[in-house]
Amino acid sequence: GSFSADCANEYTLTFKVKVTDDSKVYYENQAKVVYKDRNHEDESDYTNYSNISAFGVKPVQPASVTDKLPDGLTYVGHTDQSGSVSAYNNVTNTVTWQWDDLPYGTTTVTVLVQVEPDSETEFVNKAEVDINGRASETNATYHEILDVTHVKTAHLNEGIANPGTETNPVKVRNNDYITYDILVDNPSPSGESGGFKPKAPRPSKIDFINGSFEQPVISTSSWIQNQSQVNGWFTRPTNPAHLGNPQSEMIEIQKPVSAGGAAGQFAAYAPDGNQYAELNAYVEGTLYQTVDTVPGTKVYWEFYHGARGYIAGNNTDKMNFYLRPEGATTGEPEAVAIDSYVAGSATYNWGHYTGSYVVPPGQTRTEFSFESVSTTSNNTAAGHYLDGIRLYTNSYIDLMKSNNSDGTVTNGEIVEYEIKAKNLGESDASGVVISDVLPAGTELATG
Structure with missing residues (x-):
């Protein structure tokens, strides 16, 4: 069934699984939520995903990402994810991230840069990824200064992501902002992590106040x-x-x-x-x-x-x-x-x-x-x-998933999952449906 989720309210769901194949060693899965804005039910559904919840023993996989920014771009900021430790080097104009143990699935980190006012060039950017000693490069992104027609595309100024191509770079203007998304893919040995999804971006709240004119309180008509x-x-x-x-x-x-x-x-x-x-x-x-x-x-x-x-x-x-x-x-x-x-x-x-x-x-x-x-x-x-x-802005159901396993599991062992769903948006949600596909090697425990 479905339920409603009012703003700021948190809801907790629990269920148990039984391990049926302990040869898998490592088990992970992810919950999914589909919902609507209660006041805008005629609009499309919203979909979001939980973090990846795992149990068993995962091999330790140290990892790093290095992104040297092209000349003509000014560093503005960057984000971390999944426990990364990061730094920006203003001498080399390079951002680096490091993980002691990169989780399975796709980890996304971002860099925000601004096109310098006097830039007259093309910007080609790649990042280097190293997972457990295996180094590789991402694809390249292409941007170039726009001469006449003012077009904004390409994850440009909060727009839709578009890396451009070598023959058709994305057009930018001086002082425009470019956000580079670096997706680090680390599938599990069984390949089951390939279907995992990142969380949906949370809409920014509107800092709007006193819409009913209740402040100040007046004593006369x-x-x-x-x-x-x-x-x-x-x-x-x-x-x-x-x-x-x-x-x-x-x-x-x-x-x-x-x-x-x-x-x-x-x-x-x-x-x-x-x-x-x-x-x-x-x-x-x-x-x-x-x-x-x-x-x-x-x-x-x-x-x-x-x-x-x-x-x-x-x-x-x-x-x-x-x-x-x-x-x-x-x-x-x-x-x-x-x-x-x-x-x-x-x-x-x-x-x-x-x-x-x-x-x-x-x-x-x-x-x-x-x-x-x-x-x-x-x-x-x-x-x-x-x-x-x-x-x-719209409702936003955030899912946080955890389990009570403390390490290696054996056949017949029971593991309990907990999913916390909280509406962090500015609208109440309705028709909330949470689903979860059990990891391979387990089955739903009854009783």
């Missing part, structure tokens, strides 16, 4: 203060003439007030939490927040928008929602929110808007903003209630 007093949020006026005017830097937070008596000048309830914001405090403007983003990441967004019943009759507020590079003040909106309210009505309706956005190449800072377009009252000091704003 309406509170207007300088933007510096409101966690995460900033405002700018629509009319450039208002720049520098203290009123253009104000943000308004409100508490719900029952409709009717207040003539609709407050929302009757907050859809998320106890407070909400009014976009236009004293002057018409844009409410925004800026966050770090990783190019290529799929980001989900949602918000609630409501109209202010400022005058008698049917009141309609129109607002643009943007996701765009930091500092941009133009572009196509991701959504146009149009919501109405009948002043004095006992019923208040919030519009709920959702969608997704893929961060463009090179965009490491993203602004999400709410721009006042119009209000029925035409009063620029009023209009547009906002609440329940979220900007987040």
Whole structure:
């Protein structure tokens, strides 16, 4: 069966196997998980894998990887995996990794470099791999400076991996970033490790705060203060003439007030939490927040928008929602929110808007903003209630697998596996299914 996995929650599964063929000496396997985002079940499944869990006696296999970076590239950083010890030598422009005992399967280490501003050359790169005294080279990757057409491909600036070829190198520009992935393949003697998969990359979390305007907590129905007093949020006026005017830097937070008596000048309830914001405090403007983003990441967004019943009759507020590079003040909106309210009505309706956005190449800072377009009252000091704003990435189920064996095993011995599944993403997961193919030489133990 399947189960749901809420954010930050951990789930533990256990099962036992019996050794049926102790001539194998070494046994290893890997668990797999398939799941969906609970709020986006119409989208494709996500798949991830656990670490490789092994028992028995594995031969010790010391290993090393050496990657001398081509001239014209500046070293930025590198990653370790599976217990490697690594170092960068700035004299030789070389990165080295060493393992006392390289695990079976595929181990991936990476190097991030930047194309130097004055480079005018082609970059051909290979790494040397040594496993237990057996040395070999990886394939070469090819990049060259782009002369005219600005194209970004090839695991370039967080893009899709593409090593290029000698006759068709990947085009790069000065100051572009290149990530070299070095995959060290070490299959087990039986060859069974060939089917093992690396863990899926974990999506970067969006450092977005105060989406329901619960900070600061207010004690009155309406509170207007300088933007510096409101966690995460900033405002700018629509009319450039208002720049520098203290009123253009104000943000308004409100508490719900029952409709009717207040003539609709407050929302009757907050859809998320106890407070909400009014976009236009004293002057018409844009409410925004800026966050770090990783190019290529799929980001989900949602918000609630409501109209202010400022005058008698049917009141309609129109607002643009943007996701765009930091500092941009133009572009196509991701959504146009149009919501109405009948002043004095006992019923208040919030519009709920959702969608997704893929961060463009090179965009490491993203602004999400709410721009006042119009209000029925035409009063620029009023209009547009906002609440329940979220900007987040998909769910991510991480699997950690272990067993209780302490060394050599014999026929009939029982080994217990434990799998811990934890949702490290920003969305709840549903339809979670975990599977595990038992290693050769074992069978499921009953009882």
